[in-house]
Amino acid sequence: MSLFRADNLAIHFGGIKAVDGVSFEVHKGEVFTLVGPNGAGKTTIFNLISRIYDPTHGTLHFDGHEITEVPPHVIAKLGIARTFQNIELFEHASVLQNLLIGRHAHRKSHFLGELFFTKATRAMERAHREKAEEIIELLDLAHYREQMIANLPYGVRKVVEVARALCTEPKLLLLDEPASGLNVEETEDMAFWIDDIKNDLGVTIIMVEHDMSLVSEVSDRVLALNDGRMLSMGTPSEVQSDPEVIRAYLGGDA
Amino acid sequence: MQILVSGIAQGCVYGLIALGFVLIYKATEIVNFAQGDMMMLGAFTALSFIGFLGVDYWLGFFFAILCMAVFGYLLDKIVLRYVIGQPQFAIVILTISLGFIFRAVAGIIWGHQPISFNTPFTNQIVNLGGVIIAQEALSIIVGTVLLAILLYIFFTHTKLGVAMQASSQNQLAAYYMGIPVKVIFSLIWAISAGVSTVAGVLLSPISLIDAEMGFMGIKAFAAAVVGGFGSLPGALLGGAIIGLSEQLAGAYLPAGFKQITAFVIMLAVLTIRPEGLFAQIQRKKV
Amino acid sequence: MRILFKTSYNDDIRLMKHGGYLFWYGLLLIAAFSAPLLLDDFYIGELAQVVIFAIAGLGLMVLVGFSGQVSLGHAAFLAIGAYTNALLIQAGTPFLIAFPVAGVVTALSGALISLPANRMTGLYLAIATLAFAIIVEQILVRWESVTGGFQGVAVDAPDLFGHQLWNPWELYLLCLVVLILVILGVLNILRSPTGRAMVAIRDSEVSAQSMGVNIAKYKTIAFSISAGITGLAGALMGHKFNYLSPDTFNIIISVQLLLMVVVGGLGSVHGAIYGAIFVGALPQILALARDVLPPAVAQTAGLEPGIFGLIMVLFILFEPLGLYGRWRKIKLYFDIFPLYRKATFKRQKAYLKTERMK
Numbered sequence: 025m026s027l028f029r030a031d032n033l034a035i036h037f038g039g040i041k042a043v044d045g046v047s048f049e050v051h052k053g054e055v056f057t058l059v060g061p062n063g064a065g066k067t068t069i070f071n072l073i074s075r076i077y078d079p080t081h082g083t084l085h086f087d088g089h090e091i092t093e094v095p096p097h098v099i100a101k102l103g104i105a106r107t108f109q110n111i112e113l114f115e116h117a118s119v120l121q122n123l124l125i126g127r128h129a130h131r132k133s134h135f136l137g138e139l140f141f142t143k144a145t146r147a148m149e150r151a152h153r154e155k156a157e158e159i160i161e162l163l164d165l166a167h168y169r170e171q172m173i174a175n176l177p178y179g180v181r182k183v184v185e186v187a188r189a190l191c192t193e194p195k196l197l198l199l200d201e202p203a204s205g206l207n208v209e210e211t212e213d214m215a216f217w218i219d220d221i222k223n224d225l226g227v228t229i230i231m232v233e234h235d236m237s238l239v240s241e242v243s244d245r246v247l248a249l250n251d252g253r254m255l256s257m258g259t260p261s262e263v264q265s266d267p268e269v270i271r272a273y274l275g276g277d278a
Numbered sequence: 279m280q281i282l283v284s285g286i287a288q289g290c291v292y293g294l295i296a297l298g299f300v301l302i303y304k305a306t307e308i309v310n311f312a313q314g315d316m317m318m319l320g321a322f323t324a325l326s327f328i329g330f331l332g333v334d335y336w337l338g339f340f341f342a343i344l345c346m347a348v349f350g351y352l353l354d355k356i357v358l359r360y361v362i363g364q365p366q367f368a369i370v371i372l373t374i375s376l377g378f379i380f381r382a383v384a385g386i387i388w389g390h391q392p393i394s395f396n397t398p399f400t401n402q403i404v405n406l407g408g409v410i411i412a413q414e415a416l417s418i419i420v421g422t423v424l425l426a427i428l429l430y431i432f433f434t435h436t437k438l439g440v441a442m443q444a445s446s447q448n449q450l451a452a453y454y455m456g457i458p459v460k461v462i463f464s465l466i467w468a469i470s471a472g473v474s475t476v477a478g479v480l481l482s483p484i485s486l487i488d489a490e491m492g493f494m495g496i497k498a499f500a501a502a503v504v505g506g507f508g509s510l511p512g513a514l515l516g517g518a519i520i521g522l523s524e525q526l527a528g529a530y531l532p533a534g535f536k537q538i539t540a541f542v543i544m545l546a547v548l549t550i551r552p553e554g555l556f557a558q559i560q561r562k563k564v
Numbered sequence: 565m566r567i568l569f570k571t572s573y574n575d576d577i578r579l580m581k582h583g584g585y586l587f588w589y590g591l592l593l594i595a596a597f598s599a600p601l602l603l604d605d606f607y608i609g610e611l612a613q614v615v616i617f618a619i620a621g622l623g624l625m626v627l628v629g630f631s632g633q634v635s636l637g638h639a640a641f642l643a644i645g646a647y648t649n650a651l652l653i654q655a656g657t658p659f660l661i662a663f664p665v666a667g668v669v670t671a672l673s674g675a676l677i678s679l680p681a682n683r684m685t686g687l688y689l690a691i692a693t694l695a696f697a698i699i700v701e702q703i704l705v706r707w708e709s710v711t712g713g714f715q716g717v718a719v720d721a722p723d724l725f726g727h728q729l730w731n732p733w734e735l736y737l738l739c740l741v742v743l744i745l746v747i748l749g750v751l752n753i754l755r756s757p758t759g760r761a762m763v764a765i766r767d768s769e770v771s772a773q774s775m776g777v778n779i780a781k782y783k784t785i786a787f788s789i790s791a792g793i794t795g796l797a798g799a800l801m802g803h804k805f806n807y808l809s810p811d812t813f814n815i816i817i818s819v820q821l822l823l824m825v826v827v828g829g830l831g832s833v834h835g836a837i838y839g840a841i842f843v844g845a846l847p848q849i850l851a852l853a854r855d856v857l858p859p860a861v862a863q864t865a866g867l868e869p870g871i872f873g874l875i876m877v878l879f880i881l882f883e884p885l886g887l888y889g890r891w892r893k894i895k896l897y898f899d900i901f902p903l904y905r906k907a908t909f910k911r912q913k914a915y916l917k918t919e920r921m922k
Contacts, residue, residue, distance in 0.1 A: 074774055100776030112771035114764055116831075120576070124757075125764045129776030131757040135785070138756035139749050145756060146577065152757075153573040192775060309687055360881055367634040370690055371826055372880045374636070375873035378819070382870020496698070499691045507687070534706040541695035548692055549680035 027052040027228050028073075028196055033082035034252075035072060042068045044252045046082075050196070050230055055222055057231045057239050059263070060249035061273060066232040067109055068252075070198050073230075074099050074106050087195060100129040105194035107185040109201050109232075113173045119184050120169050123156040126191025130155075159190045162224075163217060179210045183217075190221065197221065199231040203238050211238055218242045236264070248272070281525045287415035287484070289521020290422040292540075294477035295498035296505070296513035297429070298470040304508050305446040305466040306362060308369050312377035313474060314495015319380055320346045320475025321487045322388050329395035339479050343472045350471025354464040362449070362463075377492065384489040392486035414483040421480050425473065426514055433510075442466055500544035506555050515555060519543070579751055596740055600733035609804075612736040614844035615743050616800050621824040621836035621843075622746055623793030628822075629831035630754065631786035632766030634690040637697025638794055638821050643704060643813035645670040645795025646802040650719045651710065659722040667796045674791025678784045697818060704810040716809030719802040729803075739800050746793055747833055753789070762786045794821075816869055823872050827879050829886025838887040846872075 028050040035043045043065040050056045058066040071077045073084060075096040083092045086102060094102070105126075114122050130152070137145040160166055163183050168176060173184065182202065189197055202218070203211045215238055221227050222242075233239050239246060239260055246263040248255040256266040263269055299313040310316075323345050327338035357376070361369050433439035445452040445459045452459050478487070485491065501520050505512025520540045528536035570576060579585075600608055624638050649666035653659060677696045678689070705714060721730045722738060729735050753759040761782045764772035773779055802808050820843050828839025850868060883890055 076770065076773075095778075096773045097776055097778040100774060106774055108771060108774075112768045112774075114767035114771075116767060117763060121760065121763075125760050125772065125775050125777070128757055128761055128764075133757060135758060138753055138758050141752040141756070146574075149577050149756065150573045153576055157573075188775070309690075357877070357881070364880075364884070365632070366687060367628055367632070367690075367830075368826075368880050368884060370634050370636075370687070371822055371876055374819070374822070375876035375880075378869040378873030379877065382867055382873070385867075385870075496694060500695070503688065503691065534702050538699050538702050541699050544695050545680060545692060545699075548688055 025052045026050070027087060028230070029085040030069070030073075031083045031085070033069065033072060033084070034080050035068060035077055036080045041252050043072065043079075046249070046252070046254055048247050048254075048257065050228060052228055053222065053226060054244040055218065055229045055231060055242050057233055057243040057246045057260075058249060059233065059236075059239060059246055060255070063251070064249040065252040066249060067200055069249075070106060070200055070230075070232065073198060074104065100192050100194075103193075103195035104198065105189035105192040105196070106198035107182075107189050107200050107202065109204070111178075111181050111185055113181060113184060113188070115174045116172065118170050118172055119165060119176070119187075120156060120160075122173065122184060122188050123159060123191045124152055126188040127152040127155060129192045155193070156191055159187050162190070162220060163187050178205050179207070182206060182210075182214075186217065186221075190225070190227075194227060196228045196230065199229060199233075201232055201234065203233060203235045211235060214238070215241050240264070281529055282522070283412075283415050283419075285522035285525035286518055287418040287521070288524065289501075289518035290418045290514070291477050291481045291517070292494065292498045292501045292521055293514035293517025294422055294425070294473055294480075295495055296501040296517050297426070297510060298473040298477070299495075299498060300502050300505075300508060300510055300513045301429075301466055301470045301473065303502075304510070305442050306358075306463050307446070308358060308362070309366075309373065310470070311370065311373040311495070312380060312492075313470070314492035314498060315377040315380040315384075316346065316350070316471050316492075317474040317478040317481075317495065318384060318487070318489065318492040319349070319478075320471065321478030321482050321491065322384055324475065324479045324482070325388070325393065325395050325487055329393070339476075342479060343475045346471040346475040347468040350467040350469075351464045353471075354467035355460075358467070359460060359463070377495075381489050381492065388489070390489055392488035394482055394486045412484075418480045418484075421476060422514065425476060426511075429469075429473075429510065438462070438465070497540040500540040503544050504547050504555065509555070512555050577755060579755070593744075597737070600736060605732045608732045608736050610844060612732065612739050612804060614840050615736070615739040616797050616804060617820070617824060617843055618837050618840035619739070619743050619746055619800070620794050620797035620821055621828065621840050622743075622750060622833065623790045623795075623797060624821045624825050625828075625830070625833070625836045626750060626762075626793065627786055627790035628825050629835065630759065630766065631762040631783065633783065633786065634687075635693040635790070636690050636822070637693040637695070637700075637818055638790075639813040639815065639818040640693075640697035640700040641670050641674060641791045641794040642798035642801060642817065643700055643810070644673050644791075645798030646808050646813070647704065647717065647798075648795070649799035650717050650802045650808055653720070653723075654717070659724060663722075663796065663799055666799045667792045670795025670798070671788040671792030674787040674789075675784050677791075678787035682780045682783050697815070701810055701813070712809075714809060714811075716807055717802075719806050719808060721806070722803050735800075735804060739804075742796060742800065746796070750789075750793075750833060758782070758785065819869060819872055823876055826876050827886055829888030829890075830884075832888050834891075835886050835888040838891070842887065 026049050029048075031047050033043055033046045034041065046065070046069065048056070058069065060066055068077065072079050075091070075094055079092065083090055085091065086104060089102070091099070091102065114125065117125075131148075133145045133148050160169060163186065165180075165183060165187055168180055168184070173181060176184070182205065186199065186202060189199075199218070203214050206214060218229065218231075219242060222229060231239075231243070243260050245258065246260050247257045248263050248266070248269045250272040255268050255272055256263045258266075295313055295317055298316070299310050302308055302310045302313075320342055324338055324342035327333045327341050328335055331338075333341065353376075358372075361372055433442065441452070441457045442462055442465075444455065445457055445462050449459055452462075478491075481491075497520060498517065501516035502513050503516070504519055505514070505516030520543060523543060524536055524539045527539040568575070599611060603611070620638070620642060623641070624635065627633050627635050627638075645666045648669045649662050652662035652665060657665070677693065680692065682689075708715075721728045721735065723729075724738075729738060754763075761772065761777045762785070764775070764777055765779055765782055765786075769779055798813070801812075805812065824836065824839030824843045826839070827842050828837065829835030847868075850871060854867075879886060885892070
């Protein structure tokens with residue numbers, strides 16, 4: 025069942041066609057990966073989906089609605105969450121506070137209720153806290169709960185990025201290079217977590233990744249891009265053996 | 279016609295202050311709220327040379343620029359260097375505070391009575407096609423244009439100017455390229471202080487020099503905003519627009535409107551087209 | 565050093581994290597409320613001024629410290645709150661209604677000014693607030709039919725259920741109660757989604773947006789709250805001075821508010837209080853200093869703002885966390901003695917990365 029669909033997506037920055045004529049469909053419960061050399065437009069597509077950019081052409085459909093014109097802060101409420109390539113966490117807050125921001129999309133309290141911190145508000149706060157704790161347990165972050173992001177090592181920050189996105193209870197999760205900068209062990213852990221997110225939480229995942237072993241391990245389908253255009257789409261092994269893809273990565277024959 | 283000329287002349291002063299201020303912003307992303315006060319200090323320094331010491335006008339002018347350039351350089355080296363990279367509000371508060379210190383010090387050294395000195399343009403007039411224009415006003419306009427051309431050539435055609443642009447966009451990368459970033463920033467401050475001094479000296483025949491004259495620096499922000507923060511030609515154009523509008527408001531609108539014209543225009547620009555005339559802000563790439 | 569063992573989610577949420585809080589703050593409250601019994605009228609008046617400053621400082625702190633937006637013209641909100649309150653009372657509205665209404669009106673004006681400047685970097689907001697303050701001052705001067713222009717407005721003592729609070733200690737207690745309510749309100753907001761959203765915007769707008777935070781909305785909310793609180797402080801100021809005129813609320817006051825926030829320490833409620841105490845005490849110290857300094861320096865008109873400026877510069881350069889930051893460092897030193905390392909609070913060397921590519 026199709027959860028997300030991009031039709032003829034394109035964005036032009038002046039003369040540069042960062043993304044051109046990209047169409048793909050993501051099914052519920054699958055892990056769909058975008059691969060391609062640097063500059064291929066993968067993160068740009070993410071930015072288009074989370075509506076940080078406006079597309080020049082094309083449409084986006086999610087869960088039966090068209091989201092091409094939706095403002096960026098509504099995307100989280102609709103059920104799409106994302107992580108950022110260059111970690112955009114809140115540096116001067118603790119891990120827990122970062123995760124609680126992730127709960128913002130599910131805020132039901134009113135301003136006046138918060139001002140006087142009514143029983144209802146308190147109950148809602150407890151519920152948010154509990155939900156954040158579930159994610160902390162899932163991703164083994166209990167040890168870091170109260171620590172400030174600025175003091176954490178890179179690998180942990182990447183996990184916190186994912187955790188924060190999960191706190192929004194998304195239907196679709198966009199992971200932007202989740203394994204970049206991680207060592208072998210941390211990448212293994214990430215692979216397990218992606219599986220857990222997919223199987224236990226039932227979240228659909230679109231991933232951008234360079235680490236081919238991770239891609240083969242967790243992905244159901246792969247889309248290879250180059251220069252903003254689609255090269256090849258299929259299972260990981262199909263795409264990896266596609267001659268066009270090989271040429272894009274390794275260069276053409278002399 | 280008089281209104282036109284005095285409006286543009288006043289606008290040029292705003293523009294020059296805005297120029298100095300945009301220079302610093304473009305290079306170091308520091309918003310120098312003390313720019314107007316630097317103009318004030320420049321004017322007082324010139325006063326000391328020309329008025330008190332009796333030095334020849336042009337020589338005194340030159341010395342004042344030199345002194346203030348050194349002052350600007352030292353200011354960066356001793357104080358501002360240490361706040362680069364800190365959040366905006368810290369820097370904003372810092373430069374505002376510096377402005378206060380300058381005013382207090384100026385009051386202590388030169389007293390609080392408005393004062394002036396003789397310039398070659400004082401009380402001279404020029405007859406342009408039947409219209410009588412004060413030379414003072416004309417000197418401001420001509421001076422501004424000359425300075426603008428000079429700066430343009432500097433920034434686009436000299437190595438130093440290009441290096442300044444690089445340092446402003448990504449300090450760390452500029453370091454890696456071997457650019458002596460700290461020195462460059464201090465030089466920018468020096469240039470900026472010099473430009474403000476020019477503004478102050480050109481202004482002095484029209485409005486007396488006193489410790490509070492830096493307050494028009496706030497209107498210079500309006501000029502920079504209108505022109506588009508970070509754009510040098512924009513700063514001058516913005517200044518001209520505001521100077522002109524003020525004079526027109528003073529002539530045709532009830533009392534009190536003249537004082538707020540600059541700010542109303544600025545707020546209007548911020549609402550309708552926040553990037554100003556020559557937009558410089560772009561979206562961060564995540 | 566206390567190690568907290570939390571046994572329920574409530575422990576994370578509540579304000580008094582452990583018994584120690586209750587004890588020390590309880591003592592503080594008792595001291596604050598019994599001050600009128602111990603001090604004479606002049607000092608009570610000064611204390612009331614400090615409390616009013618603290619309220620205004622909190623207002624500014626909400627904006628600058630918690631949502632990261634700089635306002636240079638906060639005196640304008642003091643003015644709006646003060647005049648609204650005074651004029652409503654003159655028209656016959658009871659104090660208990662005029663006071664909150666003044667706060668609401670000021671909050672709305674805060675929302676108004678944030679609408680245009682919302683869309684650009686904080687720098688524009690700072691300049692826009694300055695422009696706003698100047699425009700407000702002009703309006704107060706020119707709109708003579710309402711505000712009395714330079715003649716000013718006389719303000720009676722607040723009238724609570726028929727009893728007028730002419731005694732300094734009565735006014736002081738009123739201000740104290742308002743301060744406590746404001747502090748509680750601010751703390752509540754901070755531990756709730758609204759407060760978190762505001763802090764998120766300060767640190768990373770893009771990711772806050774991706775988490776569902778409507779940036780424009782929350783910036784406006786932050787501004788409204790800040791303006792509203794400051795408006796209440798302004799209203800109290802009117803009652804304290806028994807007189808209002810446009811130049812009561814000048815740039816010096818805006819600077820004093822900034823000084824409070826910087827010196828006290830950005831981003832904390834404690835900071836606002838410390839800052840208020842500092843700014844309240846400053847004129848006394850200055851008066852003493854004037855006797856010591858050479859006449860040329862002492863008599864100069866711009867001395868007060870000059871000294872303020874100098875203090876702010878020193879704090880920004882050497883103690884950016886403010887007095888509260890210094891207090892935390894001292895506390896930490898004693899808590900983990902002898903393991904304290906200076907590097908705990910050392911700032912990372914920061915490089916300039918252009919904000920224009922935001």
